[in-house]
Amino acid sequence: MFEYTIRRILLMIPTGLGITFMVFFILQVAPDGPFERAVKQIKQANMGVGESGMSLSSDVTGDSSELTPELLEKLRMQYGLDKPIFVRYLIWLGIYPKESQSKIIPINTSFRESVDAIKFNTYKEYLLQKHVKVVKDDSNQLLVIETGVGLEFELPDILNSSLKEDFDNQKYFLFKQNYKELPSQNLIKTWYHSDWDIKSFDQESGLITLVKTQFKGIMQGYLGYSEKKGKDVSTLISERLHISAFFGLTSLILGYLICIPLGIWKAIKNGSRFDVVSSIVVFIGYSIPGYILGIVLLVYFGGDYFPLHGWRSPNFEELTLIGKIKDQLHHAFLPIICWMIGSFATLTVLMKNSLLENLSQDYVRTAFAKGLSERRVIFYHAVRNSLIPLATGIGSIIGVLLAGSYLLEKTFGIDGIGLLSFYALIDRDYDIMMGFLAISVTIRLVGNLISDLTYALVDPRIRFK
């Protein structure tokens, strides 16, 4: 069993890598990506300037809308397109260093780099800066050196004294780090080795491309940054995870609470009028996709009785506790119905069939032969065994539910992960798409594993090898 679990977990690694690489590849080779959109935007902006500025020279406008090769190259670098796809994928994973900053300067000139703006209590805000310079040393090797932080301005005394107290504070990390290497203030004026790397050196023009690299990928817990939303992808997802999880889990629990008794009752009354009628109802429910039911419910009950969209009211925070519960129920009622309807039929029929099968087993016959009451045989012996197939479904269902539903979240305007990734698809926000994919694939794989392990746990007959 242990061995099986380990093997499954090991198999999850190539699975996850395979899926994410496939999607990554498609995204990178697909036309009209963020790079193309950026180029188009710049071209349009240029054209707008050209038309309004020089209305007479129309032939010049055509040229000015074309980007210079240098600018194009810079843009490509900014979007990381100067590397092959496989390297880009490794960067995304966090195995290959990512170029977080880049700069092109002539040799022997220095540039200022802003490090961090720090603020001390009620005092002024200071922008910390350092100088970076590339020189050729005696052996004609290129060498990048930089000054310590804050060379350009006098450090106020207060800064130095409070600095020691705030050493552990994350905010002054860069500040602290630089000072750690600088024991005395005199050393600030000296040059020393920098964390900038030389990427390329153009001998003719004397231009140097400097980059700052760091490992920044999903291995480091960094999912990327959404330009459109102006936030980290991990923030965007964690802000919404609980919303999708709320609907997923609530409907799952409610579904089990309703479907199990219903399935048992249908199995006991197999063939009766109740069984037939409820079967028809359940199958009709099965034939109605949840999101379409959602639209119908919104058409007839939305607005007057239930809110048309949203996860909570905008003034949710101001409400009292009871008001909050009421508001949440009010908003969640229709969505939960639609979330449930999808798994309702499968669960009920599964429960019914599973119980029916168990009722025809020999151990049930034995139990009856012992003279046990029907109630005890069914509920104590048979039902327990019929719950096995349902229990195993939990893992995979959790995987699907947690990952959100584009359809339902779009219908009800609930800002969960599904809607986030849906709009990311439309806006071509690759970072969100990849982040969402990574999260949902992980959830799904773990869910599958859980469901297989539950299977072995609840059913002692099953042994994985």
Place this chain on the structure above:
Amino acid sequence: MNSTVKKSDSIFRKRIKKFKSIKRAYYSILILLACYIFSLAANFFVNSTALCIGYTNNIYDFGEEYVDLNNNKQWDEGESHKDKRRYYYPLFKKIFQNSEYEAKFFGQEYIKGKKKYGKPHYRLLKQQFDNNNNGDFVIMPLYPYDPYEEVLSELDEEFTDKNSNGLWDEGEPFIDNNNNGIQDEYRPPTSPDQYHIMGTDNQGRDVLSRIIYGFKISITFSLTVVFLSYFIGVIIGASLGYFGGKLDLYGLRFIEIYASIPFLFIVMMLASFMRPSIFILAALLTIFSWVGICYYVRGEFYREKSKDYVSAAIAMGQSHWNVMFKHILPNSLTPIITYAPFAIMGNITYLVALDYLGFGLQPPTPSWGELINQAAGNLQNWHLVVFPLIILAITLFLITLISEGFRAAFDPKVHSRLR
């Protein structure tokens, strides 16, 4: 002597008999087949092009009888002639010869004060002929609306534009068709009425005709996907199960990886890049949906291959291909057939979902999901969601019944109830 021995039915025939005895499933499949055949022939029933036109054109045509006043054995200007009614079949001409009559050919020179070019407007032509009452007639299809055409403007009540601003102003005379004293102009979408029994959508196209054509497309689409994915899935699953060994081991690992791809997401992504036609979309779905049947076929082949008849076939020197597809396949039809309704159902719902999200078929293809999306955009238009939902639910319900029937017929597990 041998001929007197009655051969017993094959197991397959027995199953078909069993299936037929399950009445609700049997009737469901008949209804569904009838609907699909009707929808395939929808061009002849739901169309805006006339089936048949009987028209006398008041012009002398060659062969018509005439009074030969000057005995020159030919018709001259001014000689009276007996105008013969001729019959035209525009729909057949359109479908089989891919050409249309000109509007002026039938004397339809103007429509609502505007000159009409190109093909005639047959519904208005019918009105015109009915008004003329000289025996000319137009036979329209059963439901005379196309899924693509804008049908509302012909219902607008005509008015005399005195100040010619293109709009009806207070006091300008108009023809009050429905006698409500108001000059009606129809703005899409409109609710169901006597002309459009399921209303019109937000571009003024008839909903019923879009639903019927959408049915055709949905079923065709899902049948295509199922057929293609069966083709791939059965071959791969059969090879895995039949050859076994390393191929099976690594093949299964690969399929496990493949099956955990969130494929709706990837199809949406690809669709948003490619703007696919219906066949490319079907191919896209196929790429991800062959895995389901592959599992079942593999399992079935794995079980069957150890049976004696397979060894016998191999001993007789049959090729692998023959053993697999002539001997084993007919004996492992159970999963293939019982899985089909689920696959069809799944593909119908996928298509609706993709269309609803806007990643499906390209407009203006008639589709249910697109209608539902319109309703989601404007919740007042109940008819845009309720009617597609009813049709969709009935379709899926019938398929559910069929799948239940298949399962009962092919998987004869009888639950005996004790006590």
